[in-house]
Amino acid sequence: MDPTINVDEIWRKLGKFGRFQVVQLLITFVTIWSAAFSLMSSVFTGFKPSVQCAPIENITYYNESDVTTTLSVEYRECSVVFTKNFTNGTIKREETPCPAGYSYNVPRERSLVAEFDLVCGDDGLAEVAQMLTMAGMGLGAVLASNRLVSDRYGRKVVQVGSHIAIFLTGIGVAFVPNYTVLIVLRFISGALQQALAVVGAVLAMELVPEEGRFVCEVCGLLFWTTGVVLLTPIAYLMRYHTWRELQIALTLCSSYSLVQYWIQEESVRWLLINGKTDQAERILRKAAKWNNVNYDDVISSKKGNGSSCEINILKDTTMKYTQEEEELLGSDDEKAKSSARGFVVEHYTILTVFKNRYILQNSMIMWFTWMTDSLVYFGLTLAASTLAGNRFLNYFLSGAVEYVACFLEYHMMKRVGRRSITVIFHVTSASALLIATVVHFFGESESMVIASLVFTLIGKMAITGSFSTIFLFTPELYPTNLRNVGMGMSSAFARLGGMLSPFAGTLAKKVEWLPGSIFAFMCFLVALAVLRLPETRGVELPSTIRELELWHRKQKTKKEADDSMVMTSSSKQEQIKNRLLNNSR
Template sequence: MAHSEISGLSDDDHGSLDEEYIYGRWGRYQVFQVAIVCFHLLQTGFQLLMGVFIAYRPPGSRCAVVEFDNLTQMNSSLYVTYESCNIKVFYNDTTAQKLIKETGCLNGFWYTLDKDSTIVTEMDLVCDRAYLAEVLQSLVFVGQMVGAAFASSLSDRFGRKTVHLCSTLLTFIFGISVAFTQNYISLAILKFILGVLQQGMVVTGSVLSLELFPEKTRFYSEGLQALFWTSGLVIMAPIAFLMQNYSWRYLQITLTSFSALSLIQFWVQDESLRWLAVNGKYREAYRVVRKVARWNKLNYEDLKNIVDRRMARAEKDKCMMEDKKHSEKSKETIIVEKLTIVNIIKNKSIFIISVMMWFTWVTNSLTYFGLTLTSTSLAGNRFLNFFLSVCVEYIGRILEFIMLRCLGRRTITLIFHTITGTALALSTALNHFSEGSQPAIMTSVVTSFIGKLSITGSFSLLFLFTAELYPTNLRNAGLGISSSFSRVGAIVSPFVGLLAREIPWAPGTIFSSMCFIVVILSVYLPETRGWDLPQTMAEVKVWYKEKSGFRLQKGRRRTEILKVLDIK
């Protein structure tokens, strides 16, 4: 990708600096800094979804052999059966078989894998303890929820680099500690902490990457983040395959070792120049400016002038805010509409739209993580299935990008969820009625991948669609609440595997049903493509009335809505 394309400068302007871009011009410095951030984003999926392999529950496990076998040798009329969670002793009568003793697995369990292959086999998380393996994965998602609540505010206060560095360094320390854990409680605590730190890496990494790009090409940042997230999961599959004959602890150490860069991160990664300028960190900012000028072969004084102007502007804004706080209210004071979460609940139309979006977020999160976590239980090689399951995410993101250029957000939501619901319903039916037919089973796996492809595209779209549905002063809160609801789906998703073992057709039926419900709800959602974003609650109320529901008629632009409000 050409430097001029990313920086937004034409070839004729290549010798000048962009006064609105704090780094002056795109160059080697930004490429190197983005590479560091992307490398860390590559591993964010490791600690989140590593449980797919290290907590894998092998099929065919049963109770280990006990001393009952001695009885069967002494008495040919007795025989013992070893089931998954029970041992049964039968007496062979001439007329019938009689159960004379039934007990639990007295001598532990026998597995098709080595004892230390996974957490499940090593700690015997089966039978009445089976749910504990799923709890470990849920704790990671709970940690994510906690981390998301604090990471952004901490990075705004202490700096992006500080929080990012601490998160990656602590991930390395606690990730390695997991490999040496000898009991379940310690493991559970460490998993929760790693979930918190994972969000620290994701949130600050995303912001660091975003603030390195010029405004005109900032959308490249989001694309890179999605690319490296998926690529990390793709890389994880072959690594797990190569280490399948070793203890799960070695896989934990290997994947955590990707965080070892944090040991030298302090010296190779710089703080966001935008954050330094806004917060008046002159000394640190000039050090970064000197480094940028050297790497990108720019004039130090020219670049310093741009940063000085940015700092002066930030200082002026702070002074104006302070003056407003201490000045008396005048009659000509502009009234700013202050909105909170309460406004979402109080306003009927906004609340209904919000509930629809909350359900959509839960559906997408539950379906996406449910399909990812259970991909290793599909027919065929579990490593290949996981690899293919994450590879199709590339296709989903490409389709989303193409459709965003020509279709509306609501239309894309309808398409993606229709495909997901249909694919998963077909996959469930084929698997349930296959009766051992290999073509039917393989077709079931393929349709499951199609469902994963489309739900990935839908999930990525939600971040854009949701933000566009709320007025300016409520947009961040609206997106934050919706994202919080998605965590609910993520926390529940690990238990999908347990449900599938009891009722094989249930997960696919639930996923497809929820997707079809979203399709119906989406018909009522406003279309946001090609329309000005609403700024006030009054605009939103009129906007929803004009563009929501089965009427599906073309809405009015914000200028037209304002005319309606003036008339009223």
């Protein structure tokens, strides 16, 4: 294998989307359905049926036979009202929490909310269960970002291990004996789901060259949307089954995880940057065979070409710097440049994010963006089935509108940069949600209700597009061995928003206009903050922090040069204008 390899060029020579890449991407993308089912299953397994106090069998127990002539009982949602008419003409009313338990409009075993009586005084426990799932996702994001896991031992280990664990945990949820065991398993499931999602996004992105990354991201969104939408017909067909049977049916999607280790390959980019050249060569030879391409032709024609992202794979490799790049790095970086002239595998930790000003600035903006997108997306999604009307239809429409986001994102990615797309989607979502809030608050007619729903769906579509875009945008801002750390930390901040999202409906009951207003305001703030990020479209993934710094400094130098040209042009125009004025006098 040649001493220097440009990984993007290798994938181009093998065929951007050859048979090998397509199969590997499908193996990765199908895990998205497992993640979607695991996260969203509670919409149907834990739906809230209509509830009322159960009838009291021994009503005479409450009758004071000595003095009471009549006793009437009124069964309410969370209490029973006893009205007693005494012989002396007085009337006494007593209200007590449901003494005989609860009665539901569906069999208790069809919803975990009914089976565990998570209603009335315990009504908030259903939201707590979903909140703990999000908290678990935050833990999973942190663990997945730890250098001792994915960036240290590889993407494949975490991907397959998390998937198998999700399968086992999902089966376990179907047999929980009580609420406590349920929330523990939901917490673990959330952690596993996030590890699966974070590593899967990185694994897919590292399987294609730069110009194909946006296609992978859109396909990832397409699979996620399909998973969200598929949940509806599966739940509908099993609407007369128990929630435990539905849980098992959804979990079976993950059963192929038991053989996934033998059919999924490790990231070639990760193998090369970590010096595992023999394994990388084996995978590339396999890819060449599958794609009917001559392996020797691929390798021999792809020596270093001056790209800022050449990957050093042998100990005698020399990092190539142009004269311009040497000047940009400056004399204080001689140590870094000299170390790059030998094979050095750089390992980073979470602390590395806080030591580099470029990475820290980008990270802080992305953390807020992820938190906002998670809060808005899950706040709108989880509330969909609780809206008036058919819960299956409402959830289906909320999921189906994400296909529009797939279509728009795909065509925008071909023409516009990641930063611009993120801004456009957030401004659209903020505007639509603000209009929906105003229309819903001031309008009471049926047409106004429909208009509010339409704008809410537009907001959901836009936030879906932005959420998908930052899954591509975020890892492009980090070097290879810090990429999982960056994705994991961003995703951990997203869980802060996700943990609050189940309570958006509760807040709306108290202050109807507040959730939509908060969502819109945060989206507007994100749109402004993202403008400070660098554009990554057309840039190969950086391999080291030095390459990332070089990229930032180049962009800064280019911006200063452009500003200087604008000022010079303006100055010349001013001189010409003054000269013309003087001549006219």
